[in-house]
Amino acid sequence: MDKKKNISMAVIKRLPKYHRYLQELLRNDVDRISSKELGEKIGFTASQIRQDLNCFGDFGQQGYGYNVKDLYNQISIILGLNKEYKGVILGAGNIGQAIANYSRFVQVGLDIVAIFDANPKLVGMRIRDIEIQDIDNLRSYLKENSVDIGIICVPRINAQKVSDLLVENGVTGIWNFAPVDLVVPEDVTVENVHLSESLLTLIYLLNDKEESKEESK
Amino acid sequence: MDKKKNISMAVIKRLPKYHRYLQELLRNDVDRISSKELGEKIGFTASQIRQDLNCFGDFGQQGYGYNVKDLYNQISIILGLNKEYKGVILGAGNIGQAIANYSRFVQVGLDIVAIFDANPKLVGMRIRDIEIQDIDNLRSYLKENSVDIGIICVPRINAQKVSDLLVENGVTGIWNFAPVDLVVPEDVTVENVHLSESLLTLIYLLNDKEESKEESK
Structure with missing residues (x-):
């Protein structure tokens, strides 16, 4: 091509x-x-x-x-959909679980191979046959397994720390759902899904249209 | 201002x-x-x-x-965060449940007042004290209650139908998580969260960087 x-x-x-x-x-x-x-x-x-x-x-x-x-x-x-990508989910809260359960991503080659969380209540639970592991195991997991994409669904305050750990261990793709802008080296790609910002944009535009309607009355 | x-x-x-x-x-x-x-x-x-x-x-x-x-x-x-917005969730699958559970949105004034689904197994279940209703009740619910934002989390093939129903009943804000571009009248605001497209962008950029690295070797 x-x-x-x-x-x-x-x-x-x-x-x-x-x-x-x-x-x-x-x-x-x-x-x-x-x-x-x-x-x-x-x-x-x-x-x-x-x-x-x-x-x-x-x-x-x-x-x-x-x-x-x-x-x-x-x-x-x-x-690049003719290849397969190994993904790990960091944070098995609402969004993390939703991503893990979303079968559509399999179609584009994303294979979720592991899920990590810090909450002992979640560790050991299974989502689609994948056992949630303690996030303390992340470093050793990454040393032993090749991972293409880290999917960050942890709370805001932990996101940069988790991102650093991924990057230090060779992960070059980050799909970030935490409401922060991560700092990463140049050879790492971050794609953000900032849900709150999307909602705020919607609310702004909604009000903007309402105001225009009021004015044109 | x-x-x-x-x-x-x-x-x-x-x-x-x-x-x-x-x-x-x-x-x-x-x-x-x-x-x-x-x-x-x-x-x-x-x-x-x-x-x-x-x-x-x-x-x-x-x-x-x-x-x-x-x-x-x-x-x-x-x-427009000094006001409150009534939101209904359409589709209580993975994403719908994640949105319903995400407390962060409450801070920006989004109050989830109802959740609808077509799956009889989900109808009657509760998410954060909100009972999931049969989507067949949506029309009558909208006639009786004022709703600002419809959050569409239904499968692709049902999204436009649900959107039409929302619009016909006066909802002017749509937060769309279904992988389709909805057709709506001009006075309706749609904000899309296309997760698959975000993932595809990440995968493209990931490969693009890999190729650049290979070439510079």
């Missing part, structure tokens, strides 16, 4: 969306689609779609459009 | 982050902070911070900086 360098974060963030829409088209037995039709579905312009996909290679054919299955497979490979 | 119109989405998306950092400063008993110091903490430039906050009013004072408590309170009001 002729993948170009320096692809903007904006394009990268749109790739999973393409992946999702193409999956939907496949489910509905759609064989091919034009950039215009795909754009209408996703809410992008046809030219944006062509530009985005051109960053990654030469897809589509003038007058024919895209072969849905091919494009889906190519984007899956670009996203 | 002298709130300006047409504030960009980028600025709005940064507000919750300001809120979170100011809260942290308050916890650490910091009274005042310069835009430079605040910028260093958050990772923005001092001028960006001044620009952002100027969208909402006249904060800070030359040579003094920002009074942390005042700024925190002002941003809380701008975000």
Whole structure:
């Protein structure tokens, strides 16, 4: 694949969306689609779609459009979904348990291999056949097992400490659900899910629309 | 407050982050902070911070900086956190239960008043003193109770249907965890949390860094 360098974060963030829409088209037995039709579905312009996909290679054919299955497979490979990723969950509270139980992630190659928590009441319990281990075992676990992704679901005050431990032991991918911005070395990738910030954005926009409505009365 | 119109989405998306950092400063008993110091903490430039906050009013004072408590309170009001929001959870699966149990949201004024699910095994169960109701009761519940935010945690194929029902019955805020882009009228606000897309972004970036490392060898 002729993948170009320096692809903007904006394009990268749109790739999973393409992946999702193409999956939907496949489910509905759609064989091919034009950039215009795909754009209408996703809410992008046809030219944006062509530009985005051109960053990654030469897809589509003038007058024919895209072969849905091919494009889906190519984007899956670009996203790295043709491999498997070993993930450990740190913190077996609400979010940690939800992630552990969410079967959808298995489809994209995330294999949860261990779950850790500091709460003795949770240690020993099982989620989907995985026994929750004492977080004190994390260091030795990481020394003995190769882990790609650490999923941080511990409380805010412990998140950086847990992140440091992961990084020291060679974990280079962190999916962070704790409401902090982690400090990590450059070769480590952090993707944040800040639920509270998402909720705050919703509340802001909700009020903003209400105010506009009041004013236009 | 002298709130300006047409504030960009980028600025709005940064507000919750300001809120979170100011809260942290308050916890650490910091009274005042310069835009430079605040910028260093958050990772923005001092001028960006001044620009952002100027969208909402006249904060800070030359040579003094920002009074942390005042700024925190002002941003809380701008975000609309001085009010309470009634929320209902649709879908009491993994994510729905996690949201229902997450006490942090109460702090920002989200009061979960009802939970609905279609699964007879879940109906009647309680999460934090709230009984899970049959989703068939949703329409009549919405007719009798005022709800600000619908939190959609149902499977993908049911999400649009549930969203339509919420919108038809006057709910104008939707926090959507289902992996679909909902179609709603203009006066309805949707904030998405697409966990799979977040994971896919992480996996892409992880591979991208690996490849760069390989190449530089």
